[in-house]
Amino acid sequence: MQIEPIKQKYALLIRDVCKQLQAIHIDQLERKWITISILVIGLFVGIIVIDAFFHGVNPPSKVETIDSASLHLNEEFAEDNLGVQVDDKGNIIIRMVAGRYSFFPKHIAVPAETKLTFRWVSMDVLHGVHIPMTNMSTMIVPGYVAEITTTFPKPGEYPVLCNEYCGLGHNHMWSNISVIAKEDWNAPAKSPVKGGSNNE
């Protein structure tokens, strides 16, 4: 098959389309409206892109699978490894299990103004978790680990709510989290941390 005639045909086609597009008359007023729209969009996209590349403000992005049907056998999410732990580098990692109808452990305490890494798994169906007044909000998909890194600026008592339909008891699915002032928080005395993300 000869390439040259086909390339030429498409080159002519593209040139035709460009000429047609240039010939479309755009009214003065439409021009103003389009310019303003593009400027506003450019402003928002620009802020988001700069913050993403230079200040690390990104949506959480990770694909990490796990066998949700046998969590209790899993090293990392075994019952005695759940909750708040500090690893040897000083990072605070919180491992939570979502299941109908609560989040386990049901009450955890974390320090304010400190980088926290949450790792959520589901033992049964889709759940969502949202801690109001914070950026801790994600969907928990069975078969995957949802990892969110954030900081809680304000100390206080917060509920941990499920915001994705998970069955007839969904409306009553919640747990508690205490955010304690940095100076007052004590790391829980625990055995060495088992398993975890590889982002340290």
Add this chain to the structure above:
Amino acid sequence: MNDAAERKLALSHLWVAFIAFILACFMGEYQVLERSGLISALDSPNVYFASVSTHGVLMAFVLTFFFIMGFGYYIATTSLKQPVWNKPLAWGGFWLALVGVVMAAIPLLTGKASVLYTFYPPMVAHAAFYIGATLLVVGSWVWCAIMLVMFVQWKKENPGKPVPLAMFATAMNALLWLWTSAGVALEVLFQLIPLSLGWMDTVDPGLSRTLFAWTLHPIVYFWLIPAYTAFYVFVPKQAGGFCSVMNWPDWHLSYWQCSPCR
């Protein structure tokens, strides 16, 4: 062309749409009452979530699809001034969609399909729900095909002339929907129906949500473009607009010139 057969086709769709709408409205009222706790005898998660699921399917899929299809048939025939292509097929699509709705309604109303209108695997509903939903989507594909065929037919018979704006928008909406609906079709055909019939034991919910999001995000444009069509085409005309006020691109002007005082 807007004679009796065309009107009957469009109106049948609109009737189904608005009957679904009023039923869903009553369910919404019940839901508010149940949630408010004012009448404790009503407290029932079973009935509540069955209602939420039915209400969601009626509002998000039945009202919308049937209205868009009826509206589309009306626009196609009036703006192109030609009869609906292959009316038996159009009616076939209508009945297929309606049978699908009834088939899905039975498990929905009996609480066997309380998975809301976004399906939420690994929770599984009765297979009839998914099969009914599939028939509804396939019925909408019949409408898409007819819109596109009529678009192409008109272009062939009117070489060089721009398609009337309302039909252009409707045909593009049909094209948009064909691509958009592929996600939920794949999810239902290859994951949810096998799962609900017991042919598969496990499902990857990450894949299901991704496939469903393929449809769920742009479906709002499928819903929105008919409203845009009405705003851009019908409202200015009804407000008595002049075509000389704004120098619209040629394809707008042609439409105005083609359709004097309707």
Add this chain to the structure above:
Amino acid sequence: MNEEDRKRILESPPVGAFALMSVVIGGMVVAWLFLYYGVFLPRG
């Protein structure tokens, strides 16, 4: 309405539309910036 009035209206720029547009778009930009810098980023 006489001819000169009609001509004047048809050919004058839509001042009212511009005013409304500026207010709405300005409001939306301010709201977005407030929510992004004032709520989202401070929440960590």
